[in-house]
Amino acid sequence: MMNEPKDADARRAVEPVICYPVETLPSPDLPLYHEARAGAELVDEVLVLRREAAAIEVPAGHFLRMQSVDGPQVGDLNLFAAADLAERFYSGKTRALHGTHITTGDRMWSCFPYLRPMATVLADTLNWYGIDASGGSVHDVIGTRCDPYTARLLSGDDYHHCCHSNLTRALADHTGLSLNEAEAHVHDVLNLFMCTGFTRDTGQYFMKASPVRPDDYLELFAEIDLLAVLSACPGGDCSTVHSSDTAACYPLLMQVYAPAVDALEGWVRPQVSAYSRTHGR
Numbered sequence: 001m002m003n004e005p006k007d008a009d010a011r012r013a014v015e016p017v018i019c020y021p022v023e024t025l026p027s028p029d030l031p032l033y034h035e036a037r038a039g040a041e042l043v044d045e046v047l048v049l050r051r052e053a054a055a056i057e058v059p060a061g062h063f064l065r066m067q068s069v070d071g072p073q074v075g076d077l078n079l080f081a082a083a084d085l086a087e088r089f090y091s092g093k094t095r096a097l098h099g100t101h102i103t104t105g106d107r108m109w110s111c112f113p114y115l116r117p118m119a120t121v122l123a124d125t126l127n128w129y130g131i132d133a134s135g136g137s138v139h140d141v142i143g144t145r146c147d148p149y150t151a152r153l154l155s156g157d158d159y160h161h162c163c164h165s166n167l168t169r170a171l172a173d174h175t176g177l178s179l180n181e182a183e184a185h186v187h188d189v190l191n192l193f194m195c196t197g198f199t200r201d202t203g204q205y206f207m208k209a210s211p212v213r214p215d216d217y218l219e220l221f222a223e224i225d226l227l228a229v230l231s232a233c234p235g236g237d238c239s240t241v242h243s244s245d246t247a248a249c250y251p252l253l254m255q256v257y258a259p260a261v262d263a264l265e266g267w268v269r270p271q272v273s274a275y276s277r278t279h280g281r
C-alpha cells in the first residue's frame with residue numbers, strides 16, 4: 001500500500017459529477033405508449049423452459065411482456081434489430097446513461113454505430129424494490145451472462161445450460177445460423193428480475209435472492225423491429241449458485257401485444273445515430 005498524500009482526504013472529498021446527464025435525451029411519450037397498450041391484444045407468446053432459452057419477434061410499436069410463472073426465476077435477455085443482428089443491445093452504454101439497473105421510463109440502447117433506443121421500459125412490477133441496504137437492485141445491466149468459459153475457468157467442468165449457451169442455441173434455432181455463427185452475436189444481457197450490486201468493501205459483483213414472484217413482469221415497448229432472446233438462467237432466483245443444475249429453476253413467459261390500428265399516431269421510430277463516422281479524417 002502506498003503512503004497517502006497529505007491532501008488525500010481533500011482529494012476524496014470532491015463532489016462526483018454525473019458522466020452523462022440525460023436531461024437532453026429525447027424522452028419517450030409514455031402516456032401515448034400506455035394508451036396504446038390499453039387497447040393492445042395478445043398476438044404471440046412463448047414459454048421459455050427452465051435452463052433453456054427461446055426467441056420471439058416483436059414488431060416496432062408492439063409490446064413485449066416478460067413474466068414470472070410458477071416460481072422465482074431470473075432471465076438473461078438479448079435484443080437484436082430483427083433485420084440486422086449487427087445492431088444489438090449495448091448494456092455498457094445503457095448503464096452509463098441510465099444507471100446500473102433499469103426500470104420504467106429507461107431505454108435499452110443499441111451498439112455503435114447505431115446507438116438508438118431499441119426498447120423503452122413501459123411497466124415494471126418490481127419498481128417498488130428500489131435500492132436495498134446492500135446496494136442491490138433489480139434488472140441489472142452490470143452483469144454479463146453466465147457462461148461455460150468462466151464456469152470452466154472457476155470449476156474445471158463443462159456445463160452446457162449457462163445463459164450464454166442457451167442464448168446461442170435459441171438464436172441458432174431461430175435464424176438457421178450455425179452454433180459458432182450464432183455465438184458471435186450473443187452479447188451482454190439485461191439481467192431480468194436479477195437482484196445484484198457491488199459490495200462496498202471489495203467492489204465485487206454480488207447477487208441475492210430475486211424479489212420476483214409469479215405474475216411479476218417487465219414490459220417493453222419495441223421502438224424498432226426486434227428479435228428478443230430470453231434465457232431462464234440455471235441460477236433460478238440467483239440466491240445461491242448458477243452454472244449448474246443445483247438451483248431450483250422455473251420457466252419464464254414472453255408475450256407480444258399488438259396495438260390497435262392508429263393507436264400510435266404521431267409516433268416515429270428512432271433513427272440510427274446521425275454521426276458522420278468520419279472520425280476526424
Ligand SMILES: [Zn+2]
Binds near residue numbers: 162163233
Ligand atoms: Zn444465467
